[in-house]
Amino acid sequence: MRSFRSFTVLAVVATLAGCAGPRAVPPQLAAAFDEPYVLASGDKLRVNVFGQQNLSNSYAVEPDGSIAMPLVGRYKVDGKTSDQVRAGLEAKLKSGFLRDPNVSVEIESYRPFFILGEVTTAGQYPYVAGMTAQNAVAIASGFTPRATRDRVEITRRLSDRVYKAEVPLTYPIRPGDTITVQERWF
Secondary structure, eight states: OHHHHHHHHHHHHHHHHHTOOOOOOOHHHHHTTTSOOOOOTTOEEEEEETTOTTTOEEEEOOTTSEEEETTTEEEEOTTOOHHHHHHHHHHHHHTTTOSSOOEEEEEEEOOOEEEEESBSSOEEEOOOTTOBHHHHHHHTTOBOTTBOOSEEEEEEEETTEEEEEEEETTOBOOTTOEEEEOBOOO
16 A cells, blocks of 8 residues: 555656746846857858959858958858958958958858757758747657657757757747757656
């Protein structure tokens, strides 16, 4: 009789633990959406130098966080906004190559996001502006029958730190995020 009670209490505790809501989102993770987008490896930029057809081109951000551009050479863009890159390229070109360069920098494509766990087709997918975790699950062909369907875990790198948090499906994601869909217990 005593073991039956212990088993019943254990079953109730396990059930309630599975029903617990998502943990609070770390403030750093939530604040990341108020900050301007910073570039990283995997992004692709469109750089236009007005009046200079040979310099205007698409440039991929390499694994070391830089782009390779004629006259400028390797230029570090990792951790910078597109406006900071524009100003830096103008300064580089002005310091000996062009009299008054006019540069524009646009993000041509974002680095991918990753989704794994209890989704039909886990993997790496291209990021689309304005995505939520629910959109990411839909791109991965939906939940498996065993998936937790009300929250996901997001892993995000900000500067030199990595943050993990359980978030609702309506939570916005960013390029480079890893989304994990957990298995439900019952």
